[in-house]
Amino acid sequence: MKVLLVVKSKMMENLGVMYLSSIIKKSGHKCKITDLQNACNYAIKWEPEIIGYSILTGDRNKFKILNDRLKSQLKFKSIVGNCDPTFFPEGYDWADEIVKGEGENWINQFLTKDNYTVYKSIDDIPWPDRTDFPNMKIRDFVSSRGCPFACRYCYNAKWAELFPEQKGVRVRDPKDVIAEIKSVNPEYIFFQDSCFGVNMNWFMEFSKGMKDEIKKPYQCNFRPEQITEERVKLLQQSGCIAVRMALESASNRLRELIGRKGYGVEDIKKASSLLKDSQIMYMIQNILQLPESSIEDDLLTLQLNIECRPTYSWASIYTPYPGTKLGDYCKTKGFYKGDYNNITDSFFDKSVLEYSETYKEQVYCLQKIFALCVETGIMPDINDLAVEKLPNFIHKAMRKVGDKRLYVGLL
Ligand code: B12
Ligand code: SF4
Numbered sequence: 001m002k003v004l005l006v007v008k009s010k011m012m013e014n015l016g017v018m019y020l021s022s023i024i025k026k027s028g029h030k031c032k033i034t035d036l037q038n039a040c041n042y043a044i045k046w047e048p049e050i051i052g053y054s055i056l057t058g059d060r061n062k063f064k065i066l067n068d069r070l071k072s073q074l075k076f077k078s079i080v081g082n083c084d085p086t087f088f089p090e091g092y093d094w095a096d097e098i099v100k101g102e103g104e105n106w107i108n109q110f111l112t113k114d115n116y117t118v119y120k121s122i123d124d125i126p127w128p129d130r131t132d133f134p135n136m137k138i139r140d141f142v143s144s145r146g147c148p149f150a151c152r153y154c155y156n157a158k159w160a161e162l163f164p165e166q167k168g169v170r171v172r173d174p175k176d177v178i179a180e181i182k183s184v185n186p187e188y189i190f191f192q193d194s195c196f197g198v199n200m201n202w203f204m205e206f207s208k209g210m211k212d213e214i215k216k217p218y219q220c221n222f223r224p225e226q227i228t229e230e231r232v233k234l235l236q237q238s239g240c241i242a243v244r245m246a247l248e249s250a251s252n253r254l255r256e257l258i259g260r261k262g263y264g265v266e267d268i269k270k271a272s273s274l275l276k277d278s279q280i281m282y283m284i285q286n287i288l289q290l291p292e293s294s295i296e297d298d299l300l301t302l303q304l305n306i307e308c309r310p311t312y313s314w315a316s317i318y319t320p321y322p323g324t325k326l327g328d329y330c331k332t333k334g335f336y337k338g339d340y341n342n343i344t345d346s347f348f349d350k351s352v353l354e355y356s357e358t359y360k361e362q363v364y365c366l367q368k369i370f371a372l373c374v375e376t377g378i379m380p381d382i383n384d385l386a387v388e389k390l391p392n393f394i395h396k397a398m399r400k401v402g403d404k405r406l407y408v409g410l411l
Contacts, residue, residue: 001029001111004048008059010035010133013140015192016082017054018128023104026126027111033132036062043070052079057321058345060084064094083155087323088340101163122170127180139186143206144171147194152259152325153318156194169198178209189218196220203231207238217241225263227271232278242281242311245271250304251297254290258326265304272308281311289351289363290318291326291335295382298366305374315370316347317363365390376401
C-alpha cells in the first residue's frame with residue numbers, strides 16, 4: 001500500500017510523521033511525507049491508498065479543504081492524527097479515521113491487521129525515517145516522551161490523563177540516543193524533548209556519550225530550576241551551546257495559576273548567570289496576557305527578562321488550546337467563549353480571551369517589541385503600546401542605543 005503523510009510545513013524535520021514513516025516502511029508498505037503546499041499535486045501523481053494528516057490546532061480547516069479537493073479526484077482513506085484530533089476530535093467527521101495519541105501502534109495494527117508488532121517501550125520504536133528531509137543542517141531528535149511536570153496550559157498533563165500508561169516521562173536508553181545521532185551525523189542537534197535530561201544519572205551517561213562519540217553542538221529545553229552548577233558543567237562538556245528555558249511569567253500569582261510553582265524569580269536569575277558564566281547561550285520563553293493578568297504583569301515579565309540579559313527572549317500570547325486544564329478553566333470562568341475556530345496557527349496574534357480591546361492591542365504591540373526591548377534594555381511606557389505609536393518607539397529605542405554606543409560612558 002502507498003501511504004502519503006501530510007504536514008503543514010517541511011521547513012524543519014517533523015519527528016511525529018518521521019516515526020510513523022519508519023513503522024509504515026517496516027510493515028512492508030510505501031510511505032512519503034509531503035507538505036500542505038505540495039500535497040495536492042503529489043497525491044494526484046502518486047495515487048496513495050491512504051493519506052494521513054498531522055494536524056496542530058489552528059490548521060484543521062486548511063487540511064479539510066485539501067481533503068475535500070482530493071476526495072473529489074481520488075479514492076483513498078483519510079486519517080487524522082496529532083494534538084488537534086487528539087484533544088478536539090469534534091468536527092472531524094470528514095476524516096475516515098481519527099487517531100488519538102501516539103500513532104506508531106495504531107498505524108502498525110491498521111496496516112498489518114492480525115500479524116502486528118506491539119511497541120511496548122519507546123526503546124522498541126524504530127528510529128525516525130529521515131529520507132524525506134534530505135540535507136537538513138539542523139537535525140531533530142527526542143530522547144524522551146512526556147514530561148514529569150503538569151503545567152496547566154500545556155497538553156502534557158491532559159495527555160497523561162488520556163493515556164495513563166504514558167504518565168510522566170518515558171526516557172530512551174542514552175546509548176540508543178547516541179547511536180541514532182551517530183548514524184545521522186548531523187551538523188547541529190536540536191532535542192525536541194518537552195523537558196530534557198530530567199534524570200541526573202541518565203544525563204551523566206548521555207553527556208559522556210556526546211563528549212566522547214558525537215562532539216557536535218546541541219540545543220535543548222530545560223526548566224529554570226533544572227539549571228544547577230552540576231548540570232551546567234555537564235552541558236558545557238557535552239557540547240550544549242544553547243538552552244531554552246521557560247520563565248512564562250514574572251508574576252508569582254500567575255505562575256501559580258498556570259501550574260508553575262516549582263521556581264521563582266531568583267531561580268531564573270541564578271540560572272541565567274550560571275549559563276552566562278559558562279558561555280552557554282540561552283533563550284527565555286514567556287507567555288503574555290494569561291488569564292487573570294494585566295498589562296502591568298506583562299511589563300513585569302519584560303523587566304525581569306531585561307535583568308536576565310538572555311541571548312534572545314521569546315514571547316507568545318496565551319492561547320487556550322482545547323483539552324488543556326487552563327483552556328477549560330478559561331471557559332468555566334468566562335475568559336474564553338470556547339469557539340476554537342478563532343484560534344489561528346500562530347500564538348503571536350491577538351489574544352482570543354475576553355479582554356478589553358485596549359489591553360489586547362497593548363499586548364499585541366508588546367509581543368512585537370519584546371525581544372527588541374530585551375536586546376536594548378529599554379522599557380516601553382504603557383502609552384507606547386498602541387499600533388500607531390510603535391514605529392516611533394522603535395525609532396526612539398534604536399536612537400538611544402546609537403547614542404549609548406557613540407558617547408561611550410557619557411550617557
Ligand atoms: C517541534 C515542535 C514544533 C515544530 C514542528 C511542529 C511539528 N508538527 O512537529 C514547529 C516549530 C513548526 C512548531 C510550531 C508550532 N507549535 Co509546536 N511543538 C513542537 C514540539 C516541541 C515537539 C514535537 C515533536 O517532535 N514531538 C515528538 C513526536 C514523536 O511526537 P508527536 O509530534 O506528538 O507525534 C506523534 C503523535 O502526535 C501522532 N501523530 C502525529 N501526526 C500524526 C499523523 C497521523 C496521520 C497519525 C495517525 C498520528 C500522528 O503520532 C506521532 C508518533 O507517536 C511539541 C511538544 C512535544 N514535545 O511534543 C510542540 C507542540 C506540538 N507545538 C505546539 C504549538 C502550540 C505550536 C504552535 C501553534 C506555536 C506557534 N508558533 O504559534 C506552532 C503551530 C504551527 C502549526 N499549527 O503548524 C503545541 C500543540 C498544541 C496544539 N493543541 O496543537 C505543542 C504540543 C507544545 C505544547 N506543549 O503545547 N512546533
Ligand atoms: S514543563 Fe514544559 S512540557 Fe512539561 S508540563 Fe510544563 S510546559 Fe509542558
